[in-house]
Amino acid sequence: MEGDKASVVLLNCFVSPFGNRVKIALARKCVAYEEKPENLAAKSPLLLSSNPVHGKVPVLLVGGKPVCESLVILEYIDDAFAGEPLLPADPYARAQARFWASYIDTKLPECARRVWQSPKGAAAVEEGRKDMVAVLKTLEVELGGKPYFGGAALGHVDVALVTFVPWFATYERLGGFSVAAECPALVAWAARCAAENPCVAASLPDGEAVFQFVCGMRKHFGLD
CATH class of the missing domain: 3.40.30.10 (Glutaredoxin)
Incomplete structure (x- = not known):
């Protein structure tokens, strides 16, 4: 190849x-x-x-x-590149994986930006929080009782979503909510992704480092 x-x-x-x-x-x-x-x-x-x-x-x-x-x-x-694929071989399963990855990119970043790029107390923060919880709950329903979105192993949708997990603490602190309280199965899935897949654990930044980065960005733009 x-x-x-x-x-x-x-x-x-x-x-x-x-x-x-x-x-x-x-x-x-x-x-x-x-x-x-x-x-x-x-x-x-x-x-x-x-x-x-x-x-x-x-x-x-x-x-x-x-x-x-x-x-x-x-x-x-x-x-x-050779190796275990992220997308499934079955055409329908591939289409479903692409759909949910597109859903993540269409929905999650936009409401996340309202949470962390808005001034404290702004109506946009609460609106972003509500929309984000709704998106995460939709994804939790799609996950259902499966270990991963595609079934038994890490796949395309898991990789599309799991890299937002280090941002959860930032969303929680600025948005005033708990992802674990709202979507416990999704939090368990995130822990599974990191625990069972060294490629995930080695590729994600520390949540506190993300928060400090965001604090610096907010200060730079006069949001705090």
Whole structure:
């Protein structure tokens, strides 16, 4: 496959749930890569030239060729590198996995931003909290009694969602709620993902580090 012998570089920010998805997928496939950290307040020329449309992380450079957008990158990694796939082989199951990954990206980041990018006490915080809880509850229903979203093993939807888990403490502290109280089965799933999958545990930042990063961003933008 084309990626097997090419140099692999990941442009990422350590708190990015989108970039950290890519880290999980690369680790799962045992792909050696170089991670280049990005300062999102002063984006590098390499990032801007590699992703001129959005100027965002993550970008995966394979043999110098850029692949952008995290869900696209996950599918590229599945196609380009040998190893256990994240997407199932069955066409219907693949369609369902893509649907739920798209649901996560359509719903969760938008309500999360209202929680952590709004001034304290703003109506947007409460609205974001309510919407976030609704999204997480919907995902908990979809998980049901399964160990993972796709069944018995870590898959595409799990990787799409689990990288938001280090942000939960930030959402809770700024939004005034408890994910564990609202969605206990989802919290148990998150613990399972990390405990049973070294590629997950090694790829996620510390929750307190995420919170301190967000506090710095909020201070920079005059939100606190």
